[in-house]
Amino acid sequence: xxxxxxxxxxxxxxxxxxxxxxxxxxxxDTLCAEEDIPRSFLGKILQSLNRAGxxxxxxxxxxxxxxxxxxxxxxxxxxxxAIEGPISLQRCLDEDLGCEHSTGCALCSLLAVAQDxxxxxxxxxxxxxxxxxxxxxxxxRQARDRHRESESTPPVEAADTVTSTWTIN
Amino acid sequence: xxxxxxxxxxxxxxxxxxxxxxxxxxxxDTLCAEEDIPRSFLGKILQSLNRAGxxxxxxxxxxxxxxxxxxxxxxxxxxxxAIEGPISLQRCLDEDLGCEHSTGCALCSLLAVAQDxxxxxxxxxxxxxxxxxxxxxxxxRQARDRHRESESTPPVEAADTVTSTWTIN
DNA sequence: CTCAAACCGGACTGAAATGATCCGGAAAAG
DNA sequence: CTTTTCCGGATCATTTCAGTCCGGTTTGAG
Ligand code: FES
Ligand code: FES
Numbered sequence: 001x002x003x004x005x006x007x008x009x010x011x012x013x014x015x016x017x018x019x020x021x022x023x024x025x026x027x028x029d030t031l032c033a034e035e036d037i038p039r040s041f042l043g044k045i046l047q048s049l050n051r052a053g054x055x056x057x058x059x060x061x062x063x064x065x066x067x068x069x070x071x072x073x074x075x076x077x078x079x080x081x082a083i084e085g086p087i088s089l090q091r092c093l094d095e096d097l098g099c100e101h102s103t104g105c106a107l108c109s110l111l112a113v114a115q116d117x118x119x120x121x122x123x124x125x126x127x128x129x130x131x132x133x134x135x136x137x138x139x140x141r142q143a144r145d146r147h148r149e150s151e152s153t154p155p156v157e158a159a160d161t162v163t164s165t166w167t168i169n
Numbered sequence: 170x171x172x173x174x175x176x177x178x179x180x181x182x183x184x185x186x187x188x189x190x191x192x193x194x195x196x197x198d199t200l201c202a203e204e205d206i207p208r209s210f211l212g213k214i215l216q217s218l219n220r221a222g223x224x225x226x227x228x229x230x231x232x233x234x235x236x237x238x239x240x241x242x243x244x245x246x247x248x249x250x251a252i253e254g255p256i257s258l259q260r261c262l263d264e265d266l267g268c269e270h271s272t273g274c275a276l277c278s279l280l281a282v283a284q285d286x287x288x289x290x291x292x293x294x295x296x297x298x299x300x301x302x303x304x305x306x307x308x309x310r311q312a313r314d315r316h317r318e319s320e321s322t323p324p325v326e327a328a329d330t331v332t333s334t335w336t337i338n
Numbered sequence: 339c340t341c342a343a344a345c346c347g348g349a350c351t352g353a354a355a356t357g358a359t360c361c362g363g364a365a366a367a368g
Numbered sequence: 369c370t371t372t373t374c375c376g377g378a379t380c381a382t383t384t385c386a387g388t389c390c391g392g393t394t395t396g397a398g
Contacts, residue, residue, distance in 0.1 A: 001170065001171065001172060001173075001253065001256055001257065001258065002170065002257060002258060002259055002260065003170060003258055003259050003280060004170075004384095004385070004386085005385075005386060005387090006385085006386080008259065008276060011276050012270060012276060015275065015276075027343095027344070027345095028344080028345080029344095035270070036270065038386085038387060038388085040387065040388055040389075041386070041387050041388085043345075043346085044347085044387085044388095046345085047345085047346065047347070050345090050346095057344090057345060057346085058344085058345080058394095058395080059343085059344055059345045059346080059393075059394040059395055059396095060342090060343060060344060060345080060393095060394055060395025060396050060397095061342065061343040061344065061395070061396050061397070062343080062344085062395080062396065062397090063343075063344045063345060063394085063395070063396090064344075064345085065345090076279060084170065087170055088170065088171060089170065089171060089172055090171055090172050090177065091171065101181060101204070101205065101305060101306060106184065106298075106299040106300070106301070107177060107180050107181060107184075107299065110245060110290070110291070110294055110299065111172060113290050114286075114287045114290040114291065117283075117286035117287060117289075117290055118283045118286060118287060120286075121279070121282050121283040121286055122279075122283065125279055129275075130275040130276065130279065131275070132275075136270060137270060173355090173356070173357085174356075174357060174358095175356085175357080196372095196373075196374095197373085197374080198373095207357085207358065207359085208359095209358065209359055209360075210357070210358055210359080212374075212375085213358085213359095213376090215374085216374085216375065216376075219374090219375095226373090226374060226375085227365095227366080227373085227374080228364075228365045228366055228372085228373055228374045228375080229364095229365055229366025229367050229368095229371085229372060229373055229374080230366070230367050230368075230371065230372040230373065231366080231367065231368095231372080231373085232365090232366070232367090232372075232373045232374065233373075233374085234374090339398100340397100340398090341396105341397090341398090342395105342396095342397090342398105343394100343395085343396085343397100344393105344394085344395080344396105345392105345393085345394080345395100346391105346392075346393070346394090347390105347391100347392085347393100348389100348390095348391100348392105349388105349389085349390090349391105350387100350388080350389075350390100351386100351387085351388075351389095352385100352386090352387090352388100353384105353385085353386085353387105354383105354384085354385075354386095355382105355383085355384075355385085356381100356382080356383070356384085357380100357381085357382080357383095358379100358380085358381085358382100359378105359379080359380075359381100360377105360378085360379075360380095361376100361377095361378090361379100362375105362376100362377095362378105363374105363375075363376090363377105364373105364374085364375070364376105365372100365373090365374085365375095366371100366372085366373085366374100367370100367371085367372080367373105368369100368370090368371085368372100
């Protein structure tokens with residue numbers, strides 16, 4: 001009943017991309033450093049997102065990844081399903097072969113409803129909804145390190161001034 | 170992102186109990202036959218449900234299980250959480266230690282909303298809601314077998330129609 | 339043209355969760 | 369005292385998860 005780490009990392013990695021101007025190409029290493037994600041794992045995940053048309057990749061020197069569309073055009077559902085495959089709360093809801101338990105199964109009906117609710121939440125949340133309020137620890141640490149390194153440089157805007165609360169209508 | 174088989178079997182087993190008058194004691198074997206569930210697995214699951222106060226067990230000959238409350242008083246959420254533990258769509262929502270990613274994490278907020286929706290659906294569905302339209306394959310097969318048998322042999326007093334007359338206090 | 343930078347993608351691995359079984363033990367009925 | 373039935377801990381096989389590795393391919397710079 002849990003989202004996988006791959007999906008978690010995927011969403012987080014994309015917020016890092018979405019924090020930049022659309023089209024800016026960023027290397028995996030940069031994204032990993034910002035979001036504290038194992039590098040080779042994020043590589044794999046970005047491959048899936050590339051195949052799904054959510055990011056675009058560029059090889060060779062100067063290469064990396066950028067978003068393929070506006071963050072507001074990318075739903076959390078797209079992202080998660082690109083990584084984990086279709087969301088399904090139960091094997092019987094997987095759209096291929098029915099279950100052995102019963103023809104008009106009450107359990108399946110219940111789980112189908114729950115599954116729809118989840119997908120609704122994910123579908124109606126875009127990447128841009130996720131980007132604003134999220135300040136990854138990786139970035140915070142980088143800012144701190146920069147500050148400690150040269151006392152002359154003023155610190156970046158404090159992370160804890162962000163106070164927005166979550167609402168989904 | 171899936172419910173476990175244990176939870177699935179648990180709900181199904183309880184619908185089998187709920188199909189009977191409250192307080193009727195049924196053996197594991199009977200439930201397994203009706204719902205097509207591996208016997209020793211259902212045994213384990215019923216232990217959890219017993220500890221959670223959803224069913225009551227009776228040992229010794231004539232023993233078995235019965236519901237501890239009215240089916241309308243048992244929510245799907247209760248059942249599932251008794252078996253799987255608290256529902257959580259992500260480790261950061263597990264109510265103990267926060268996550269390493271970020272203090273005001275957007276992903277967690279999103280998943281918290283989705284999780285609430287799921288729990289709402291489960292909470293507002295009772296066992297009696299599930300019982301009505303569910304006709305397990307096990308029962309269907311038993312009916313078919315009885316019918317086929319009675320074509321060749323005179324009808325015998327069906328053993329499984331005998332209802333015990335006592336209840337667990 | 340050559341080389342280094344960067345992603346591609348399949349094979350692989352260790353660890354954990356899942357699905358299920360087994361068996362000795364305890365309680366209740368007869 | 370014996371049978372029946374559940375208890376509960378140990379055990380086990382399989383699958384999934386989380387993550388790594390490495391040779392291959394593409395690209396750009398010099
Ligand atoms: S049909 Fe498979 S559990 Fe409902
Ligand atoms: S704090 Fe853990 S993913 Fe949000």
